[in-house]
Amino acid sequence: MHLLAAKPGGFTDEEGIIDLQQTAADIVILAAQDTTLSMLAQCADQLPDDYPSIRLANFVNLTKPAAFDLYAHQVLEHAKLVVVSLLGGKAYLPYGVEQLQKICNSTGAKLAIVPGDDQPDEELFSASTLERADLIRLWRYLREGGIRNTENAYHFIQQTFFKTSIKNPSTVVAYQEPRPLPRTLIFCPYRHEQSFQEWQERVMLRREQSGHEIPTAILLFYRSHLQAGNTQAFSAFIEQLERRGLAVLPVATASLKEPECKALVDQLAQKSDCRVFLNTTAFSIRSATTDENGEQGFLGNAHLSSQPDVLEPDSLFAVNAPVLQVILAANSEEDWQDHSQGLRSRDIAMNIALPEMDGRVISRAISFKNETGRSDRTEYSQIGYELRNDRAEFVAELAARWASLSMTPNTEKRIALILANYPTRDGRIGNGVGLDTPASTIEILNAMSRAGYPVEGAPETGNGLIQELLGNVTNDLDSLDFRPCQQSLALDKYQHYFAALPDECQQAVLERWGTPDQDPKHRSGRIMIAGIRLGETFVGIQPARGFNVDVAANYHDPDLVPPHSYLAFYFWLRHSYQVDAFIHIGKHGNLEWLPGKGLALSNRCWPEIALGPMPHLYPFIVNDPGEGAQAKRRSQAVVLDHLMPPMTRAETYGELQALEQWVDELYQAMGLDPRREALLRSKIIDLINRTHLLAELNLTGDEVNDENAVLNELDAYLCDLKEAQIRDGLHTYGIKPSGEQRTDTLVALTRLPRGESRVEDSSILTCLVKDLSLTPENHIDSPLFDPLKFDAKAPWQGPKPSLLIDIDPSPWRTHADTRERLELLAKQLVSSYFPDQTIGCACAPAAATQHKSTKQTGAQAHPIIDLLPYTYKLFQHIEKVIAPAFDGSAPEELRQLLNGLEGGFVPPGASGAPTRGRLDVLPTGRNFYSVDSRSIPTPAAWELGQASAEQLVMRHLQEHGDYPKTLGLSVWGTATMRTGGDDIAQAFALMGVKPVWAPGSNRVTDFEIIPNFLFNRPRVDVTLRVSGFFRDAFPNVMHLYDAAVTALAEHHEPGNTNTIKQRIDSDIDRLTQNGLTPEQAQQQARWRVFGSKPGAYGAGLQGLIDERCWDTPDDLAEAYINWGGYAYGQNQQGTEAFDTFEHRLGQLEAVVQNQDNREHDLLDSDDYYQFQGGMTNAVRVTSGVAPAVYHGDHSNPAAPKIKTLQEELNRVIRSRVVNPKWINGMQRHGYKGAFEMAATVDYLFAYDATTDMVSDYQYEMVADNYLFEEKNREFLEENNPKAMQEMAERMIEAIQRGLWEEPGDYARQLEHLLLDIEDKLEQGM
Secondary structure, three states, X not given: OOEEEOOOOOOOOOOOEEEOOOOOOOEEEEEXXXXXXXXXXXXXXXXXXOOOOEEEEEHHHHOOHHHHHHHHHHOHHHOOEEEEEXXXXXXXXHHHHHHHHHHHHHHOOEEEEEEOOOOOOHHHHHHOOOOHHHHHHXXXXXXXOHHHHHHXXXXXXXXXXXXXXXXXXXXXXXXXXXXXXXXXXXXXXOOOOEOHHHHHXXXXXXXXXXXXXXXXXXXXXXXXXXXXXXXXXXXXXXXHHHHXXXXXXXXXEOOOOXXXXXXXXXXXXXXXXXXXXXXXXXXXXXXEEEOOOOOEEEOOOHHHOOOOOOOOOOOOOOOOOOEEEEEEOOOOHHHHHHOOOOOOHHHHHHHHHHHHOOOOEEEEEEEXXXXXXXXXXXOEEEEEEEEOHHHHHHHHHHHHHHHHHHHOOHHHOOEEEEEOEOOOOOOOEOOOOOEOHHHHHHHHHHHHHHOOOOEOOOOOOHHHHHHHHHOOOOOOHHHHHHOOOOEEEEHHHHHHHHOOOOHHHHHHHHHHHOOHHHOOOEEOOEEEEOEEEEEOEEEEEOOOOOOOOOOOHHHHOOOOOOOHHHHHHHHHHHHHOOOOEEEEEOOOOOHHHOOOOOOOOOOOOHHHHHHOOOOXXXXXXXXXXXXXXXXXXXXXXEEEEEOOOOEEEOOOOHHHHHHHHHHHHXXXXXXXXXXXXXXXXXXXXXXXHHOOHHHHOOOOHHHHHOHHHHHHHHHHHHHHHHHOEEEOOOEXXXXXXXXXXXXXXXXXXXXXXXXXXXXXXXXXXXXXXXXXXXXXXXXXXXXXXXXXXOOOOOEOEOOOOHHHHHHOXXXXXXXXXXXXXXXXXXXXXXXXXXXOOOOOOOOOOHHHHOOOOHHHHHHHOOOOHHHOHHHHHHHHHHHHHHHHHHHOHHHHHHHHHHHHHOOOOOOEEOOOOHHHOOHHHOOOOOEEOOOOHHHOOOHHHHHHHHHHHHHHHHHHHHHHOOOOOEEEEEEOHHHHHHHOOHHHHHHHHHHOEEEEEOOOOOOEEEEEEOOHHHOOOOOOEEEEEEOHHHHHHOHXXXXXXXXXXXXXXXXXXXXXXXXXXXHHHHHXXXXXXXXXXXXXHHHHHOOOEEEXXXXXXXXXXXXXXXXXXXXXXXXXXXXXXXXXXXXEOOXXXXXXXXXXXXXXXXXXXXXXXXXXOOOOOHHHOHHHHHHHHHHHHHHHHHHOOOOEEEEEEOOOOOOOEEEEHHHHHHHHHHHHHOOHHHHHHHHOOHHHXXXXXXXXXXXXXXXXXXXXXXXXXXXXXXXXXXXXXXXXXXXXXXXXXXXXXXXXXXXXXXXXXXXXXOOOOHHHHHHHHHHXXXXXXXXXX
């Protein structure tokens, strides 16, 4: 370890220990608040010369034991009195508290450890040695603060503990008792305090002078700033806000968590008619959520959440106004400028992740901690906040625009609705995961029209909207010169706006893209803007990043700057058309992924350059907190989450259904009719071979030729396919699922248990099992059947209740048959008990939306329900809580969107996958939050991670005859937020490292190396490829993981089980032989966390695949390495490490990707093939050997499963891709449904390109069902012929590249089809 000099603001997450370089003194005071320490230093400098010597320090610098020990040796062991104001309790500084007690016991020094907040802490008090009265007095001096209290604290210390130092008692000023400052007060920049009446008189005078209304903005900040005299930054910020036309009511408060403080702020907000809050306080006001029984669970902890969040208030404060989170950064301005992340880990948690739980809008960091002076007497550098003017101006304008939304009549507002478009083709306009984006846009436009917004001539359908957009210029380069354009930006105007950018940004664009007149969208001295105007409301197509223009950039430019036409699009909307707010519709666009800082953006960050300080609303799928958080944190978005698509069981179809029936008939014929048995066996085996199912069965060796083994595996495989959860169509924003889609989704929401203690949290299937006393065997000692964890092939030997016999006429043979009958009964009961009906707002009391119970309606519900007590109790919970929240979600989505457009506060809500037990995410229509970044991985994630790791190791051992030694794992930020860190927990478990959590808070504070004898296998060397968002959101987790690798590199244990140390030692030898110094070699050999270039995102393959600009797998590997070859860790913030990354990839034996829910699959997202496929291909290219590739199914947290990637791809293709049920669901959604089919073909192709795991017969199945099946072909021609064209082109590309090796007559058919499509497109279809 090396020593680091102290930096302003405390520890900045760097490796090493802090040396404060202080000398010994009589009195040592440690605190975490720089405001407290600065006031102590200021007053200390005024003390008489004979006062005992004093040292002040921020204990954040001493959290590492080595740093604490160094300071103890230099300073603490010589002190006579040590005072610690400890924020976070003993758990925050356990080593320090323990050592302080030992030191003071040894030296006889007095010790006072008091809370750093206003809540008594008996554990800290008991660790002190002062008399109780003295301890409490000292605590109150520090907490009340201010010059007078600080001076009296020093008087008290001297007169109580250092009487002998008083040389002239007659000159001593007797100390006075602590004098409290009001907990909340109105600040005045000129004299620090004012009454509300005085403030009101000033504002009324301003309004009279201006002649118009001036909206009120409440600025909230901690009272401690006032106590420390640290108010210059606030005074300057108030001036900027007032220049933007706001009447600023500055309120200093002790803590918004205190009911009295919050109540006073509420009163001030109501009396002042507040239109926007600017909040600089940290953490979350809402620390816990209360369920219907009054029980509490901590927000953001996935494993504690099970109930719909129907108890949320509509507003954080007493008025319906947005709350902007204004960040006072704990790092220095220099550190912020230099650091690509923008903020350090503590700020991410305190000023972003936790405030998001309140529904606050993340704005910018407006001030930074810098040294304001040096106190030689205390050897402490005083720290104060200094305003960064351009950041403060940005926030001031943002606040003014939000306030304006509440003041401007809807009839006078211009709103821009933006549809994403990637790939940048005309068949893919309106990208939105799980969302019928065009239809949703129509619903939003209609709702706006009803609310008085200037919307005219809106099409009736989503298809109609797309047709209007396609009638004008789009992002399609081939058609730009042939289509009209409704709006454009003159070059001179664009140059004017462009010239306002920082010089380095202008140069970056000019060097990369040339002058504006060279842009493809330039025409006749203007830059074309893709979109249409419906009255005064704009609907536009988001422009392309530029990878489609310069295809070579896909290889080497992860931080490609946007082209002129991209900037012109947003400049025109902001400056020329002057919209009042933006709505980006659906997950996700490209704005929030533009290069720049991860957080706390600067004026050089491209998301800010494009969007500017504009109100931004973003409908976003509820199960993707990570990518939604990216929009919140990098484009000040208010997310309005929406439901996932309706979910359903895949069931069997076509030849699979025939096989299932024949297998049932075969088992009935066994032993009774040998001739029929032989005939059925022959038919089954023949069909298995013709449909290529034999290749998909989990058979080994001679089992392929064993008919009984084949039949057993077929039974299990058909069960797996049948029970697979797939999407049944798409969600339309503001439209409630109905009919069968609603019924199936309600069953899906209650299929997994959400807790263990209450019936209401049980699985609907488990309740039925209990009610029907289903046991696998028909004897008294047999346990109950577990419908969520069973052997599908096992014969059913338990009871067969008539209720289950009657529900399905097919034979009841196996555990799989039992599960299916339970599913069918659950669906039947839900359908009859919860019929479709109009549901009010989900925020209404449960009684207002309650369904009628069976006893009230009789025949309306299933008559058997009253005989099923467990199920009946669950159904009562569904009717009171779950169904109202689900049914009320869609109307709430539109209600809250309109509320946001009117400058209202969109209430917060949890995020996650509802069908994974996260019913607390309902109702949707909320500004979702994620997790406390300090709690990753959670204890629940650790439990799952251990189980998954063990399964992975055993699966590899069974298939390869040896334990895995090296493994590559992709870790995404969004999955981490959904699960609490399943993936990172799995990586820790594979290495044999366990996280350590702080008692009570579940905050991860450390790790411990698990002794090898406890898991009895070699440690696995795990290399992580983290996503860009994970890098931004969880730097603390990367540091922890890097520290664990470092500890293992130095960990000695018997035998050869520490494969990590062995490999690192070997790499050190190799690197030193290649000329590196021992220190450099050691550093590089330990790198195990790799990711995108700082400020960039993605894995590098999407552009290559989309634009078809690659030739061989080597090209894909090159892009994957170039985009992901940056090392991260305790002392690495994105160090270029291409060679090390390539070497590490070349050593991998296995590649792993986990999936935590079934609301999506491998073939409906480009991320899976980019990360898992990209890593697999890179390993194969660099090592020459294909790795074992695994898919971790974590959709049921209680029963994780490890499959091979091949098994999962086969399952997805059979259960969803070619399933008529899914295809029919897509056909209900017109253009967007065809879009989804084309996307599936792209991802199938991309997986084959990167893993070589798609067989010819699978291409044939997709071609037959999508392009050559008459009904679907007609659907494509009518709704989205461009998507049809793309699919044909992609399949022809698969043939041309040799991926589809033996297409036979399909090649000719596809070519003819493509020619036919092109002819019809030319003729206008």
